[in-house]
Amino acid sequence: MNGLWCTVKKINIRTTVVETFENAVIMIPNSDLVSTQLTNWTKNNPSLRRDILVGVAYGSDTEKVSQTLARVADEHLNVLKSPSAQVLFSAFGSSSLDFILRVWIDDIDHTIRATSELRFAIDEAFRKEGIEIAFPQMDIHFKTAPALADHLAKKLGNN
Structure with missing residues (x-):
């Protein structure tokens, strides 16, 4: 509430x-x-859907990312087999390829711990698979900057 x-x-x-x-x-x-509006999360059953957002570096093998996320979800004891976990490629972000791992947790009381464990497992699995978790990046391209070029040349001793 x-x-x-x-x-x-x-x-x-x-x-x-x-x-x-x-x-x-x-x-x-x-x-x-x-x-007042009230949401009853467990009236029908104690399970709860959670979305885990993951951004990977551009150039990552998206099929490998999808398979790895699905495997991590499938291996977790608190993630329900039915409905099964879903991996969604949600967006081409500014610095990442954005995925959603959508899982159903067996009991609302396990939600915080289970989603934390899933994030640890995703990090570990991505490291083993060579999948890079993205971080904000920005490339700056100068079309013309003669004053900067002169300054750098002097600093580097390339007169």
């Missing part, structure tokens, strides 16, 4: 007691629950 993630612990006549993932206990007036 309003960006607050919590678990309902007790429903009273006038208030609902919730507990945040940081173990804070909050009493919410029931009137707020009926007048």
Whole structure:
């Protein structure tokens, strides 16, 4: 509710007691629950979809990236087999080829740990496969810069 993630612990006549993932206990007036938008992430089941964003260097083998991300997801114990993980090539970014690894985590309580473990595993797998995780880069091209060329020539001793 309003960006607050919590678990309902007790429903009273006038208030609902919730507990945040940081173990804070909050009493919410029931009137707020009926007048404010509320998202129930686990009403039907405890699983939760998460997207992990990954940017790789331009020139990377996109098929290898896709296969590696899918393998990492498939090997994680908390990632559900059904629905299966998806690898999406989402964009040609300014400094990277952008992918989304979309997974379903078996239980909302495992979400933060599992997504962190997936990121560690992706980093390790990319290192083994020689896939470079992108970082912001900028190339500067000078069409004409005679003063700069003269300055550099003097600094380098190429008079």
